[in-house]
Amino acid sequence: MALYPEPYYRKIEALLKKGQIGLVSDPQTGPLYARVKSLYNAGVSVALGQDDIADAYYPFGRNNMQEVAFLAAHLMNMVSRPEMEVLFDLITTNAAKALGIKDYGVKEGCNADLVILDAGNVWEALWSHDYPLYVIKDGVDITVRK
Numbered sequence: 001m002a003l004y005p006e007p008y009y010r011k012i013e014a015l016l017k018k019g020q021i022g023l024v025s026d027p028q029t030g031p032l033y034a035r036v037k038s039l040y041n042a043g044v045s046v047a048l049g050q051d052d053i054a055d056a057y058y059p060f061g062r063n064n065m066q067e068v069a070f071l072a073a074h075l076m077n078m079v080s081r082p083e084m085e086v087l088f089d090l091i092t093t094n095a096a097k098a099l100g101i102k103d104y105g106v107k108e109g110c111n112a113d114l115v116i117l118d119a120g121n122v123w124e125a126l127w128s129h130d131y132p133l134y135v136i137k138d139g140v141d142i143t144v145r146k
Contacts, residue, residue, distance in 0.1 A: 001034045009035065016044045022098030024049040027072040028058050036076055040086060040094075047095035048072055048087070065091035066117070066129035073126060081123060088122045112139035 001009060013035075016023060022045035025034035029052065039046040050068050052058035069087040073079050078087055096104035103110045116134040119125035135143045 002032045009038075013039060013042050013044060017042055020045070022047065022100065024095070024098055025072075026051050026068070027075045028052065028061065028068060031075065033072075033075065036072070036090065037078065037083075037086075040090070045094065045098040046090065047098040048090040049095070064129055064131070065095075066125050070126050070129050084122050084126055087126065113137055 001012070004012065015021075016039070023034055023039060024047045025036050026049050027033045027036075028050060034046065036046055036048070048065070048068050050058075050061050050063060050065070053061040053063050055061065069084075069091050072087055072090075073084060078084065093104070104113075106114070114134070114136040115132045116136075117125050118130060118133050119128065132143065134141060
């Protein structure tokens with residue numbers, strides 16, 4: 001998408017929005033990522049992801065979404081506090097929406113899936129991109145301790 005001519009890109013953006021199609025961009029694979037800011041601002045369900053975990057294509061992948069957002073902040077020039085909030089949404093709430101995950105969120109009736117970070121705010125979470133304190137899946141602590 002980074003190289004699409006503007007009229008073609010706008011057509012794709014409109015079709016994604018109209019079709020309610022979610023899109024996941026993996027910025028660690030280089031500068032030809034999806035136009036995340038434009039898609040987000042247009043109301044398209046967009047998220048950040050990572051499909052290369054310590055492999056031949058990207059040997060640094062650690063399946064750490066804060067790290068992906070940290071890298072995206074640099075590549076996509078999203079370094080203001082409000083843009084960091086958007087990036088965090090792209091690895092949490094927007095990611096769930098783009099993937100069509102039902103019963104997502106911190107409210108009664110939702111799945112008991114939760115990641116607890118040792119950070120006071122989004123900037124700290126992205127700045128440090130430390131391993132989580134806890135990972136809860138279906139109400140069970142599955143945290144891998146180092």
